Amino acid sequence: MDNRHQNDAGSRPRTEAGKVTSDTVRDHFNEIPSILYYTRAAHFLGLWKSERLMIERFLPDPSTRIVEAGCGAGRVAVALWRMGYRRLSAFDFASELLDQARSLAREQGAEAIAFACADATRVEPTEVGLGAGERFGGALFMFNGLMQIPGRENRRLALSRIGSLCAPGAPFLFTTHDRDRSHDDGDYWKAERERWNRGLQNPRLREFGDRHFNDESGKVFIHIPDRTEILEDLASSGWAPVADTMRSELVLEPPAVAEFSDDCRFWVARRGA
Numbered sequence: 001m002d003n004r005h006q007n008d009a010g011s012r013p014r015t016e017a018g019k020v021t022s023d024t025v026r027d028h029f030n031e032i033p034s035i036l037y038y039t040r041a042a043h044f045l046g047l048w049k050s051e052r053l054m055i056e057r058f059l060p061d062p063s064t065r066i067v068e069a070g071c072g073a074g075r076v077a078v079a080l081w082r083m084g085y086r087r088l089s090a091f092d093f094a095s096e097l098l099d100q101a102r103s104l105a106r107e108q109g110a111e112a113i114a115f116a117c118a119d120a121t122r123v124e125p126t127e128v129g130l131g132a133g134e135r136f137g138g139a140l141f142m143f144n145g146l147m148q149i150p151g152r153e154n155r156r157l158a159l160s161r162i163g164s165l166c167a168p169g170a171p172f173l174f175t176t177h178d179r180d181r182s183h184d185d186g187d188y189w190k191a192e193r194e195r196w197n198r199g200l201q202n203p204r205l206r207e208f209g210d211r212h213f214n215d216e217s218g219k220v221f222i223h224i225p226d227r228t229e230i231l232e233d234l235a236s237s238g239w240a241p242v243a244d245t246m247r248s249e250l251v252l253e254p255p256a257v258a259e260f261s262d263d264c265r266f267w268v269a270r271r272g273a
């Protein structure tokens with residue numbers, strides 16, 4: 001996500017008086033530019049250094065049963081398999097990306113990963129292979145996928161649903177951008193605040209912090225939160241924050257990763273009892 005892109009993605013208005021909805025976002029991810037972008041990343045980029053470090057730190061036991069939300073074309077799930085994790089479920093609501101994930105898993109001998117088509121805001125335990133009383137020991141929602149859910153109430157729903165899939169104490173790793181750490185010193189957000197104050201914001205956006213633009217990955221909707229917002233959302237959905245650090249403070253990523261994704265904040269939370 002690059003803050004230089006400020007144009008509206010220009011797709012047709014959907015329900016809720018033309019606001020971006022989860023259908024809009026799913027359609028974007030099922031379009032060819034997005035499929036190519038995430039499939040290429042799954043095949044050729046793999047795990048970021050920072051992701052590997054956080055996974056090894058917070059999910060060190062490869063026998064842990066893990067669920068990945070928003071798995072896309074399988075970049076993280078297949079990399080976890082290659083690291084020795086064998087009890088993996090991964091879901092996404094974009095069926096075209098899931099087809100790519102299944103195909104990559106087959107190619108890598110990882111067809112035992114349980115992929116499912118499901119929406120994080122209403123995912124049920126049975127959809128991700130849980131039997132009665134079973135829970136995951138860890139969850140992931142990488143590369144800012146949680147922030148691609150339009151509407152704060154829906155992001156909170158997703159946090160709760162993912163929590164309901166996890167055992168007490170299970171870690172949840174996810175990333176977001178951070179509005180207070182933008183690389184233009186906040187100039188974009190100052191101007192955007194002014195637009196919202198005057199009612200001149202893009203009418204498709206729901207909340208201050210939302211972005212809708214085109215880039216090399218196709219049409220993108222993303223919410224850029226500040227840190228307080230995420231802490232409040234975790235508290236409201238049964239997660240206790242454990243750690244949060246900007247990627248740039250964790251490791252120096254190779255240029256390929258830095259080009260693929262701007263700096264972001266890694267979050268770790270634990271499921272309450």
Ligand SMILES: C[S@@+](CC[C@H](N)C(=O)[O-])C[C@H]1O[C@@H](n2cnc3c(N)ncnc32)[C@H](O)[C@@H]1O
Nearest residue numbers: 029070071072075092093094119120143145148
């Ligand atoms: C930025 S992509 C990341 C894909 C993959 N995790 C990766 O890192 O390459 C975000 C993913 O989240 C998925 N996603 C967004 N909202 C979702 C929702 N409500 N339920 C399930 N998946 C969702 C998208 O379809 C997309 O595949």
